[in-house]
Amino acid sequence: MKDKDRRKAQKPAGKSGFGEKTAAAKRPSARGPVQPRRQGEAGHPPARAEQAEKRAETVEKVFLALREGARPAERVPVILETGGSESFRLIDSGNGEKLEQYGPYRIVRPEAQALWPKSLPEHVWQKADAIFTGDTDEDGMGRWRFPREALGETWPLSLLGVDFLGRFTAFRHVGVFPEQLAHWRWMKDEIDRAGRPLKVLNLFGYTGVASLVAAAAGAEVTHVDASKKAIGWARENQALSRLDRAPIRWICDDAMKFVQREVRRGSRYDIILTDPPKFGRGTNGEVWHLFEHLPLMLDQCREILAPRARGLVLTAYSIRASFYSMHELMRETMRGRGGVVESGELVIREAGLDGETPGRALSTSLFSRWVPE
């Protein structure tokens, strides 16, 4: 369905979240300084025509179509579990904390979901290499303490054959979200068995591990993130993985704006991963608010799925919602495309000190995934 036809079924923009204009860049910034202007795709300054296109899109209104046709079949609940792997394992959790192994380092971080008692004695936890102290909110600021010896900011890690850097960040994150391994394994299998080079779009791609896993498996990858710093880290990871010549476009842009531009260009992707935060900022201060913008974002993703697409994968974390919220939105969005929507949670299973003693399951995020069969 072309944009023009889709608007026949449009609803006006309103507070319901089922309609949104893209003029966020024109609104005054509600908080904090506006982020630097976008530098252009893959580090090149944007051409004049593209600049004009971008000016135009800040005033264009895009409405959300009501999709027609049957909803896809459903598979619920699906719990995708990540256990131990060569570079990562959840050793123990409890009393609002988790103890993880990332390569050579044992790390303690706050974990609000861990309501149960710890399994391992306190002296084991006290031997950690790095402990995050500070705001217990997800994404809250804090600092790292290194009880054994001072550590550098980064260290080498490897997952699914891709080398990258672990990183102690001020927001408690360590440069990778290992629960995503379940999606990355699925994606790698799809790419391996496709028998043709798949096009993968990784929205909100952060340090690029998913993009590198896809590229290493032979896909053509487009990676989008609004943070210049994150794109820089992703490029460092690309070099570390010896994938410098792999076909990856690194795009520093607002994810919603980028997807809308791709709709206008008629671009198509075989696999789309989208892992949006609850709140975020685009490169020109555009506001991303998951509960307001997700319906339109998913709809635009559907629009750019190739006819023989292999999947659309949504993950959501740190939000007050059930996986059914993601699930029913995905099924409405994918009306008329057949296939199956499977939804549930991504969990990490404790693996103990030896990496082989399964313990409690720690829920990390909600997901919903459309697949063609």
Ligand SMILES: C[S@@+](CC[C@H](N)C(=O)[O-])C[C@H]1O[C@@H](n2cnc3c(N)ncnc32)[C@H](O)[C@@H]1O
């Ligand atoms: C939690 S990370 C995603 C993690 C990633 N999927 C992974 O597994 O490595 C969220 C990312 O969204 C980016 N972001 C936030 N708002 C954005 C926006 N409006 N457009 C594009 N990226 C945005 C942040 O810079 C951050 O890198």
